[in-house]
Amino acid sequence: MSIANNLTEDLKTAMKEHNKVALNVIRSLKTALTNEKVSVGHDLTDEEELTVITREVKQVKESIAEFKNGGRDDLVAEQEQQLEVLSKYAPEQMSKEEIDKVVEETISEVGASAMSDFGKVMGAIMPKVKGKADGNEVNQSVKAHLS
Template sequence: MSLLTQLNEDLKTAMKARNKMDLTVVRSLKAAVMNEQIELGHDLTPDEEVAVVSRGLKQRRESLSEFENAGREDLIADTKAEIEVVSRYMPEQMSAEEVTKVVKETAEAVGATSKGDFGKLMGAVMPKVKGKADGKLVNQAVKDLLA
């Protein structure tokens, strides 16, 4: 089932249940997916769908960080709830151990051994873990390996 189909089904369910939080978040995700389709001019591939959902999740996490820094308790709870809803549409995330394993294997494959190889290693690792691991986690794993 495509992401757009899943979003439409969840939209109907949220409407029937009168769940305003789910309804708002699913509508925004659906709009983002449809805007991406229009921009690219074709139906999205699964990788492109994951990229759209990842962007939405990243935006909400950044907002959560800003709200926490500003002490906005009223917005923190809502943003956490939005993150939970968006996370439902993400593929299962890799653990830190799995990310470290992928980083080590890729480092051996590309011959990365020093801090100067950081960009080369990140460029090789990110396509392998795209949508399955947080970029900050990958960045830290690469830094730890090359340190």
């Protein structure tokens, strides 16, 4: 079942259950997918759909961090509920160990040995982990392995 079909079914369920958080998140996600479809001018591939979902998850995580810095615990809780709903549609995230393993393999592949090779390693690794790992975590892992 495609993501769009899942969203439609989950939207119906959220309406029946009067789950306002899920309802808002699903509507927002459907809108983001539709906007992306219009933007690219064709039906989205599975990879493009996952890119949109990953972008939405990233925005919610950034909002959580900003609200925590601002001391807005009420909004943090709301955003965490939204993240919980969004996570259902996001691809499974890689663990720290899995990220480290991919970083080590990529460093070997490109022959990197110093921090000056950072850009080359990041350029090679990001397509491998796209949607499956947070860029900041990958960045930190690469820095740790190269230093």
